[in-house]
Structures are given as structure tokens and as C-alpha cells.
Amino acid sequence: MRNDSDPLQQKSEQLTEALSTARSRSHSADGLLAVEACADGEIAIHLHDQALRLGGDELSRRLTALAAQALAQAREQVQSALAEFRSDPRIDAAVWNSREALDRPQPAQPQSAPAFRTKAEEELARRLEFEDAVRENQAFLRRSLGR
Incomplete structure (x- = not known):
């Protein structure tokens, strides 16, 4: 039987949830690029057709920056849940x-x-x-x- 009043159980469930669902999305200022990242490093890249006009170097630079930002935000969610669990x-x-x-x-x-x-x-x-x-x-x- 599950004990919903146990704070440790609740924190454990929150940590498990954060580990399995922590996700963040970063967008470019012009809206042509978006990167969605999970805390485990999985990323999904979304490009508008007009983004291809940026050229390979610029596109790579922007996507790398967006991926780093999205990944940092997703991992921050996990770190927050872990800090709460450890408290x-x-x-x-x-x-x-x-x-x-x-x-x-x-x-x-x-x-x-x-x-x-x-x-x-x-x-x-x-x-x-x-x-x-x-x-x-x-x-x-x-x-x-x-x-």
C-alpha cells in the first residue's frame, strides 16, 4: 500500500519523475531554430526551412548554443529535484x-x-x-x- 503522507516517498517519486521527464526547449531569437533536450542528453532539433539560408557554419553554431542551453535547463530541473531529495x-x-x-x-x-x-x-x-x-x-x- 502506498503512503502518500510520507515526505520521503513523495520526494523519491518527484526525483524519479524528474529523471524520466526533465525536458527543456530553447528557441532562436528569430524563431527559425529550436532544440528540445532531455537531461540524459537526448536532443531533438527543429528547423524552419528559412534557417537553411544561414549556411552550415552559422547553423551549426546556433544549434550548438541552443542545444547547450536546453540541456543545461533540463539538467537544472534534475539537480533541483535531487537537491530536494537530498534535503x-x-x-x-x-x-x-x-x-x-x-x-x-x-x-x-x-x-x-x-x-x-x-x-x-x-x-x-x-x-x-x-x-x-x-x-x-x-x-x-x-x-x-x-x-
């Missing part, structure tokens, strides 16, 4: 705990698994696999959050 102290606590866990030495792994394991050995193996998965997820989050 929650629970996120900082989770990142801190993740870093702390990553800094701990990992337990030595057995060289080969026995053909038969006791329940306690199976539980330990599952716990170690879970901890490995948590460390991988924490590393991914750390890279994603840029910390």
Missing part, C-alpha cells in the same frame, strides 16, 4: 550508514561450498549474500547521488 535527513543517514558499511572489512568467503549445509550454514550464506547485495546497492546509490 531529507534520512537520506544523509542512509548514505552515511552505507559508507560506513562499505568501509568495514568483508568476511572471508569459503573456498568451496560443502555438498550439504546445515540450517545454520544456509542462514549464514543467505545473510552474507544479502549483505553483499546491500553493499552493491549502497555503492550504486553513492555513485548516483554523487557522494
